[in-house]
Amino acid sequence: MKQFQYVRPANQQGVLAAIAQPGTKIIAGGSNLVDLMKHGVMTPDKLVDINKLPLRNISGISNGLHIGALALNSQVAEDQQVKTKFPLLSQALNAGASAQLRNMATVGGNMMQRTRCPYFYDTAMPCNKRAPGTGCGAKEGFNRMHAIFGFSDKCIAVHPSDMCVALAALDATVLIQGRKGTRHLKFADFHRLPGTTPELDNNLAKDELITGVEIPNNNFAQHSYYLKVRDRASYAFALISVAAALDIQNGIIKDARLAMGGVAHKPWRLTAAEQLLKGKPATVASFEQAAQVAMQGAKAFKDNAFKLQMAPASITEALTHAAGLV
Numbered sequence: 001m002k003q004f005q006y007v008r009p010a011n012q013q014g015v016l017a018a019i020a021q022p023g024t025k026i027i028a029g030g031s032n033l034v035d036l037m038k039h040g041v042m043t044p045d046k047l048v049d050i051n052k053l054p055l056r057n058i059s060g061i062s063n064g065l066h067i068g069a070l071a072l073n074s075q076v077a078e079d080q081q082v083k084t085k086f087p088l089l090s091q092a093l094n095a096g097a098s099a100q101l102r103n104m105a106t107v108g109g110n111m112m113q114r115t116r117c118p119y120f121y122d123t124a125m126p127c128n129k130r131a132p133g134t135g136c137g138a139k140e141g142f143n144r145m146h147a148i149f150g151f152s153d154k155c156i157a158v159h160p161s162d163m164c165v166a167l168a169a170l171d172a173t174v175l176i177q178g179r180k181g182t183r184h185l186k187f188a189d190f191h192r193l194p195g196t197t198p199e200l201d202n203n204l205a206k207d208e209l210i211t212g213v214e215i216p217n218n219n220f221a222q223h224s225y226y227l228k229v230r231d232r233a234s235y236a237f238a239l240i241s242v243a244a245a246l247d248i249q250n251g252i253i254k255d256a257r258l259a260m261g262g263v264a265h266k267p268w269r270l271t272a273a274e275q276l277l278k279g280k281p282a283t284v285a286s287f288e289q290a291a292q293v294a295m296q297g298a299k300a301f302k303d304n305a306f307k308l309q310m311a312p313a314s315i316t317e318a319l320t321h322a323a324g325l326v
């Protein structure tokens with residue numbers, strides 16, 4: 001591993017000043033960044049440890065819930081307010097990684113984790129995300145885990161987070177602090193599609209800090225479900241995941257939220273399927289229709305054609321569970 005400096009500023013001002021310098025990188029739980037540094041994929045000159053900042057709180061706000069960027073994944077998953085008001089988020093977090101990792105991983109770090117594309121991790125291979133302009137090893141190589149939506153000629157990687165799929169479905173807002181002030185970004189606009197700049201995973205500037213996320217109140221707590229399909233029962237990233245949330249009144253769907261993981265460079269919100277579900281009876285037939293609509297525009301590669309069948313089946317299953325029909 002390349003030698004690096006380490007600082008642990010006592011306050012936010014100190015962090016913002018430190019990350020404005022070139023070659024610096026924030027470290028929170030370290031569970032992704034240190035791995036990437038060991039592989040030589042990320043080579044910062046200086047780590048800026050943000051653990052002294054008071055960003056670990058989970059608290060109710062007038063219209064929802066605030067979660068600090070340093071709240072641990074395990075802490076959020078087990079929080080009583082989260083479990084009661086946003087069980088979808090709790091389920092998604094518990095589907096990720098292992099108990100030990102969830103005890104280290106933070107909300108901000110989870111949002112910023114890098115793709116698990118094996119070519120990105122292997123510095124001997126071409127990868128436009130790791131080394132822009134070198135090509136994409138996965139396109140013609142082994143692409144079983146890769147995208148079926150929103151990919152580009154430059155990169156076909158998927159975003160690996162479970163938590164982010166739930167936060168996209170829950171219409172969360174990301175709170176961001178820079179030296180020029182605070183800004184709020186809709187969760188759906190935080191991560192990016194690869195386009196011609198796959199090296200950029202999201203719309204956070206290099207000198208900005210995520211301070212938290214806010215989730216607005218909703219009526220989905222009774223009818224939500226996070227489904228994760230993976231190779232092993234635990235400790236594996238999603239082949240496909242679905243966050244489904246329904247507001248059902250007298251058997252009719254009043255409102256719906258759907259997002260998928262493991263299919264695109266960002267959590268993939270299924271807005272056309274959500275629209276189709278509104279006003280429909282909460283039946284398997286409605287869910288199958290929504291799943292078909294959700295798949296419009298999907299395209300597979302050599303090794304991931306199975307996702308074209310697995311995705312609609314998973315959407316139907318997640319909605320059926322959310323509706324309480326199984």
Ligand SMILES: Cc1cc2nc3c(=O)[nH]c(=O)nc-3n(C[C@H](O)[C@H](O)[C@H](O)COP(=O)(O)OP(=O)(O)OC[C@H]3O[C@@H](n4cnc5c(N)ncnc54)[C@H](O)[C@@H]3O)c2cc1C
Nearest residue numbers: 028029030031032033096097106108109110112161162210
């Ligand atoms: C074996 C293994 C299995 C895993 N399985 C899953 C899984 O199934 N599902 C899943 O979702 N995740 C999984 N993970 C990923 C894990 O959830 C992430 O490693 C973790 O969430 C990252 O959080 P961290 O605090 O450790 O981030 P760090 O490693 O400290 O940082 C990650 C990145 O975030 C940046 N960063 C951190 N905090 C901030 C902030 N506040 N503002 C701006 N930038 C910031 C850092 O600069 C760095 O680039 C797995 C990880 C491992 C090692």
Ligand code: SF4
Nearest residue numbers: 117119127136155156
């Ligand atoms: S899919 Fe993206 S991350 Fe994977 S090799 Fe291609 S450019 Fe790199």
